[in-house]
Amino acid sequence: MARLVMKFGGTSVANIERIRNVARHVKREVDAGHDVAVVVSAMAGKTNELVAWCREAAPMHDAREYDAVVASGEQVTSGLLAITLQSMGVQARSWQGWQIPILTSDAHTAARILDIDGAELLKRFAERKEVAVVAGFQGINAQTGRITTLGRGGSDTSAVAIAAAIKAERCDIYTDVDGVYTTDPRVVPKARRLDKVAFEEMLEMASQGAKVLQVRSVELGMVHNVRVFVRSSFDKPEDIDPHGTPPGTLICSEEEIMENKVVTGIAFSRDEAQISVRHIEDKPGVAAAIFGPLAEAGVNVDMIVQNVSEDGKTTDLTFTVPASDYERARDTIAKAKDRIGYARLDSATDLAKVSVIGSGMRSHAGVAAQAFKALAERNINIRAITTSEIKFSVLIDTAYTELAVRTLHTLYGLDK
Amino acid sequence: MARLVMKFGGTSVANIERIRNVARHVKREVDAGHDVAVVVSAMAGKTNELVAWCREAAPMHDAREYDAVVASGEQVTSGLLAITLQSMGVQARSWQGWQIPILTSDAHTAARILDIDGAELLKRFAERKEVAVVAGFQGINAQTGRITTLGRGGSDTSAVAIAAAIKAERCDIYTDVDGVYTTDPRVVPKARRLDKVAFEEMLEMASQGAKVLQVRSVELGMVHNVRVFVRSSFDKPEDIDPHGTPPGTLICSEEEIMENKVVTGIAFSRDEAQISVRHIEDKPGVAAAIFGPLAEAGVNVDMIVQNVSEDGKTTDLTFTVPASDYERARDTIAKAKDRIGYARLDSATDLAKVSVIGSGMRSHAGVAAQAFKALAERNINIRAITTSEIKFSVLIDTAYTELAVRTLHTLYGLDK
Numbered sequence: 001m002a003r004l005v006m007k008f009g010g011t012s013v014a015n016i017e018r019i020r021n022v023a024r025h026v027k028r029e030v031d032a033g034h035d036v037a038v039v040v041s042a043m044a045g046k047t048n049e050l051v052a053w054c055r056e057a058a059p060m061h062d063a064r065e066y067d068a069v070v071a072s073g074e075q076v077t078s079g080l081l082a083i084t085l086q087s088m089g090v091q092a093r094s095w096q097g098w099q100i101p102i103l104t105s106d107a108h109t110a111a112r113i114l115d116i117d118g119a120e121l122l123k124r125f126a127e128r129k130e131v132a133v134v135a136g137f138q139g140i141n142a143q144t145g146r147i148t149t150l151g152r153g154g155s156d157t158s159a160v161a162i163a164a165a166i167k168a169e170r171c172d173i174y175t176d177v178d179g180v181y182t183t184d185p186r187v188v189p190k191a192r193r194l195d196k197v198a199f200e201e202m203l204e205m206a207s208q209g210a211k212v213l214q215v216r217s218v219e220l221g222m223v224h225n226v227r228v229f230v231r232s233s234f235d236k237p238e239d240i241d242p243h244g245t246p247p248g249t250l251i252c253s254e255e256e257i258m259e260n261k262v263v264t265g266i267a268f269s270r271d272e273a274q275i276s277v278r279h280i281e282d283k284p285g286v287a288a289a290i291f292g293p294l295a296e297a298g299v300n301v302d303m304i305v306q307n308v309s310e311d312g313k314t315t316d317l318t319f320t321v322p323a324s325d326y327e328r329a330r331d332t333i334a335k336a337k338d339r340i341g342y343a344r345l346d347s348a349t350d351l352a353k354v355s356v357i358g359s360g361m362r363s364h365a366g367v368a369a370q371a372f373k374a375l376a377e378r379n380i381n382i383r384a385i386t387t388s389e390i391k392f393s394v395l396i397d398t399a400y401t402e403l404a405v406r407t408l409h410t411l412y413g414l415d416k
Numbered sequence: 417m418a419r420l421v422m423k424f425g426g427t428s429v430a431n432i433e434r435i436r437n438v439a440r441h442v443k444r445e446v447d448a449g450h451d452v453a454v455v456v457s458a459m460a461g462k463t464n465e466l467v468a469w470c471r472e473a474a475p476m477h478d479a480r481e482y483d484a485v486v487a488s489g490e491q492v493t494s495g496l497l498a499i500t501l502q503s504m505g506v507q508a509r510s511w512q513g514w515q516i517p518i519l520t521s522d523a524h525t526a527a528r529i530l531d532i533d534g535a536e537l538l539k540r541f542a543e544r545k546e547v548a549v550v551a552g553f554q555g556i557n558a559q560t561g562r563i564t565t566l567g568r569g570g571s572d573t574s575a576v577a578i579a580a581a582i583k584a585e586r587c588d589i590y591t592d593v594d595g596v597y598t599t600d601p602r603v604v605p606k607a608r609r610l611d612k613v614a615f616e617e618m619l620e621m622a623s624q625g626a627k628v629l630q631v632r633s634v635e636l637g638m639v640h641n642v643r644v645f646v647r648s649s650f651d652k653p654e655d656i657d658p659h660g661t662p663p664g665t666l667i668c669s670e671e672e673i674m675e676n677k678v679v680t681g682i683a684f685s686r687d688e689a690q691i692s693v694r695h696i697e698d699k700p701g702v703a704a705a706i707f708g709p710l711a712e713a714g715v716n717v718d719m720i721v722q723n724v725s726e727d728g729k730t731t732d733l734t735f736t737v738p739a740s741d742y743e744r745a746r747d748t749i750a751k752a753k754d755r756i757g758y759a760r761l762d763s764a765t766d767l768a769k770v771s772v773i774g775s776g777m778r779s780h781a782g783v784a785a786q787a788f789k790a791l792a793e794r795n796i797n798i799r800a801i802t803t804s805e806i807k808f809s810v811l812i813d814t815a816y817t818e819l820a821v822r823t824l825h826t827l828y829g830l831d832k
Contacts (some may be wrong), residue, residue, distance in 0.1 A: 016472040050492065056432040057496050058503035065502075068510050069495035072488035076466065079485035080473050086481075087474035094484050098514065099561060145515060 001033040002169040003125070007040075007136065007159035012174055012233040013077050014044035016084070023084040024237035025174070026131060030090055032242035035125035037132040037166060039159040040081055042073025063108035067138075067149045071097070074135035074155070082133045092131040095121075097138035097147065102158070104139035104148045111139055111148035113157065113220075118165035125166075134162055156217035164224035171221070171228045172248075173213060178232035179249035180205065180212055182414040183266040187402050190415040193247070194264065198254040198359050201264045204391045208267030208355040218251065227252045254359055262360035262367060263412035266405050270398050272302070272351040273326035274383065275333065276318040279343035282309040289340045290317065290333065297332045299325045303353065303393065305384045314343075318384055320395060323349055351383065352401040355393040356408055368392045374411045380404050417449040418585040419541070423456075423552065423575035428590055428649040429493050430460035432500070439500040440653035441590070442547060446506050448658035451541035453548040453582060455575040456497055458489025479524035483554075483565045487513070490551035490571070498549045508547040511537075513554035513563065518577070520555035520564045527555055527564035529573065529636075534581035541582075550578055572633035580640035587637070587644045588664075589629060594648035595665035596621065596628055598830040599682040603818050606831040609663070610680065614670040614775050617680045620807045624683030624771040634667065643668045670775055678776035678783055679828035682821050686814050688718070688767040689742035690799065691749060692734040695759035698725040705756045706733065706749065713748045715741045719769065719809065721800045730759075734800055736811060739765055767799065768817040771809040772824055784808045790827045796820050 006029065008022050022038075029036050041047075050070045054061050078094035085092035097104075100120070104111035124130040136155025139148045150157050156173060163171035179193040180202065197205070199222035206215045212230055221228045231248030240246055254260065280286050287306070294301055302320045309315035321329045326349060333345060361367050368387065375382060375394070380403065384395040396404055409415060422445065424438050438454075445452050457463075466486045470477050494510035501508035513520075516536070520527035540546040552571025555564045566573050572589060579587035595609040596618065613621070615638035622631045628646055637644045647664030656662055670676065696702050703722070710717055718736045725731040737745045742765055749761060777783050784803065791798060791810070796819065800811040812820055825831060 016469060019473065053432060053492070053496055054499060057435065057499040060503075061499040062502055062509075065495040065498045065510055067495075068512070069492050069499075072491045075488045075491070076469070076485050079481040079483075080469055082481045083470060083473040083477040083485075086478055087476075093478075094481055096484070096563075147512075 001035070003035045003166055004029055004037070005159050005163040005166070005168045005171040006036060006038045007155060007171065007173045008038065008233060009155065009175060010041040010044040010047070011176060013040055013081070016080065019077070019081055019084050021237065022081060022233075023088055023090070026085060027088050027090050028237050028240060028242050030129070030131060034242075035129070037121060037134055037162050037168070038081065039134045039136045039155055039162055040074060040077040041136050041155040043077055046073040046076070064146050067108050068147045071135070071138040071147045071149050074137050078133045078135040085131055085133070090131055091128055092133055094133045094135065096135050098140035098145070100134070102139035102161070103142040104150070106141045106143055106148070108141070108146075108148055110151040111141070113139060113150070113161045114142055116161055116165035118162070121166055134158065153214035156214040157220060160217045160220045160224070160226050160228060163226045164220070168226065171226050173228060173230050174233035175212060175230060176233065177212060177230070178235075178247050179230050180251070181265070183405055183409055184268070187268075188406050188409045190409065192414065192416055194249050196250045196252060196257045197264060198257055199251060200254070200390055201357050201359050202251045204355065204357045204388070205265055205267050208269065208353070208357065208391070208393070213251075221251060222253075225253055227256075260360040261358055262364045263356055263358035263414065265357050266354065266408050266414070267357060268352055268354045268401055268405055270352045270401055271323040272320045272353050272395065273323050273329075273349040274318060274320050274347060274351055274395060275329055276316055276346040277333065277340065277342045278316050278346060279314040280317060281341055282313055282315045286340065287317065289336065293332050293336045294329060297328055299329045299332065303384060303386050303395065305386060320351065320353065320384075348383070350398045351395055352398045353393050353395055354401065354404050354408065355391050356412070357391040358412075359390045361390050370411060371408055374407050375404060378403055378407055417451070419451045419582060420445055420453075421575050421579040421582070421584045421587040422452060422454045423571060423587065423589045424454065424649060425571065425591060426457040426460040426463070427592060429456055429497070432496065435493070435497055435500050437653065438649075439497060439504055439506070442501060443504050443506050444653050444656060444658050446545070446547060450658075451545070453537060453550055453578050453584070454497065455550045455552040455571055455578055456490060456493040457552050457571040459493055462489040462492070480562050483524050484563045487551070487554040487563045487565050490553050494549045494551040501547055501549070506547055507544055508549055510549045510551065512551050514556035514561070516550070518555035518574070519558040520566070522557050522559055522564070524557070524562075524564055526567040527557070529555060529566070529577045530558055532577055532581035534578070534583075537582055550574065569630035572630040573636060576633045576636045576640070576642050576644060579642045580636070584642065587642050589644060589646050590649035591628060591646060592649065593628060593646070594651075594663055595646050596667070597681070599821055599825055600684070603684075603821050604825045606825065608830065608832055610665050612666045612668060612673045613680060614673055615667060616670070616806055617773050617775050618667045620771065620773040620804070621681055621683050624685065624769070624773065624807070624809070629667075637667060638669075641669055643672075676776040677774055678780045679772055679774035679830065681773050682770065682824050682830070683773060684768055684770045684817055684821055686768045686817055687739040688736045688769050688811065689739050689745075689765040690734060690736050690763060690767055690811060691745055692732055692762040693749065693756065693758045694732050694762060695730045696733060697757055698729055698731045702756065703733065705752065709748050709752045710745060713744055715745045715748065719800060719802050719811065721802060736767070736769065736800075764799070766814045767811055768814045769809050769811055770817065770820050770824065771807050772828070773807040774828075775806045777806050786827060787824055790823050791820060794819055794823055
């Protein structure tokens, strides 16, 4: 008998038939003796409808009112799933963010969870085996008592936070893929599902473009050591042995992973653009003069590369942005030319970033060097390089993305 | 400067364009210096959609979960109207039932309002002229903290209750008719809009089939002496002089009505059915033996007529039910034949009830007699009669409904 959190996204609860399928998944775990909290998103399409109404009412609108409107989507699903569970003979009740309560910061539309009181849920597990059906994506502003939302994909974060609050053995994220892969199987058919991924690795995978889980939920899982299990919502509930090991990927602490592979996965993102600011003065405050205006303009800066100055006087600085932010970024830097003081702007679009991730890199030297050699042998030019403790990324022309990913996938033995 | 409650139904907030029109109505009152609380229903069609989902999930479902699902409709509208008002430069915020709070009984799906704390709304009126946009139809269970709803049309009740809590000068109900008429204008083209109607009269009008206002809201208005003004939501906001007397009907205490008319209006309802239980014993407990089983079967009994026994031994009892309950009512009485003890059941369908209402009846004798004479002259047979202090009703064949209503409308000088 264990304590479980199960999270289902919008596609899994898009209509009553699918909600019934979700209820069967939940019943399976309850019948196996587990205490269950389910976290649900809004029915597919509903959040978009609500957001569109807010925008139609006024392009610029009060974030607090937006939250009150948009949070209603999850409220509906939580009630409907509770009704469906009850009709199958499973004790259940719905919980809104303000009822538990899930206390958050006052950053409406992108609130951070501050505290969750899990006592009442635990009491009901013990007293009557009651399933808690929790509306995801929402909370209550601890100061004002108003409804808050956690930002897009926030239900993953809700689920992990609830799991931490009730000290769940595992937080199962049911999604439209059956786990985390060594890389995108559409690009590398030989990509394999990983049984286990360390939190740190998953953080790099998620922020590098593997869109299985919201980054924040992984961070939260890491901080509170919540084991997060990514699995398929398409598996038939009746085909699953609740006592067996279902297919999926467990995201957990490094200690739980016996053999740390040197490289765990290859992530990539296309549609990157690069801007190089040439011959800036090599003195304190120059980076701030560049990235301050970009932040104000809401430009999402990704890689930043600055090399050591050759002559101690001027240097070059390169950064990348999503292609959609490119024009804005260029204009911003052009406008700030006097403030920054540079000789020339070079830029390029149609670039891709390919990242190699693995916590084993910490203890293995020369991992990146192998990649540079392999890419060179394929005549793939590397425009820029950045590294962190457990990953390195290269910026290349988009046209070479698939070739580069496949090359690296084979190089690090991920083809099996 | 006054304190006002304005209530808008589902048709008035069916889309963003109409919500904008509602916002213009509100702005007009705010610009005139009034403090305003607005009560809104769900967007037209939304409540039906939510109810249908609950039924699809399970035909029999937990009323508490139904309430959580269905109350979300008003939550959406309240946020959208607040956004729209803000975009017009009007200070506004949305309030859910649990935020104010609107404390109710635990009778989920048909909860009664127990208490509303208006202090915070009043504080915000005083401090920043902030319009309170209140989600109608809902409250919070005072014991359990769960969301409750007040039953269909409950937003009228919410509006009057809010008006009582903030001691509003008037509660304006914006609806698709421009007031309360002497009778249905589709039947009697000469029907006139009434300037004022006493609460007691409106109660009889509403329960007798004039579907302008929910009966409960009128009761609540009467108990707390909230002046309720029924007016059209189709009037253009910019055509209305906020300091003038807009067209509509004021529902108020009798004292506020200078000359009490003998007859205020004629109400009617078609699709009635009659069941007469013949030769029952004239002894205590017989009426209970009939109406107990009917109540258990959920049959909605309307008129009940029992005449004084001629011989002191047996008597007849007649009651009416809506045509939709007719079969069930007959079956119920037939099954309980042994328990009740009667000789025969007579019944008839295709009947109509016509009611004459007026608080002046209290001080005028012979009002009903005039009606009986006029109907007889038209060869309209009266099957049964019931009376109360300020109204009397006759049961006739449906075919004569229009003729009877027109005859009585003219008889009591309502044609003008």
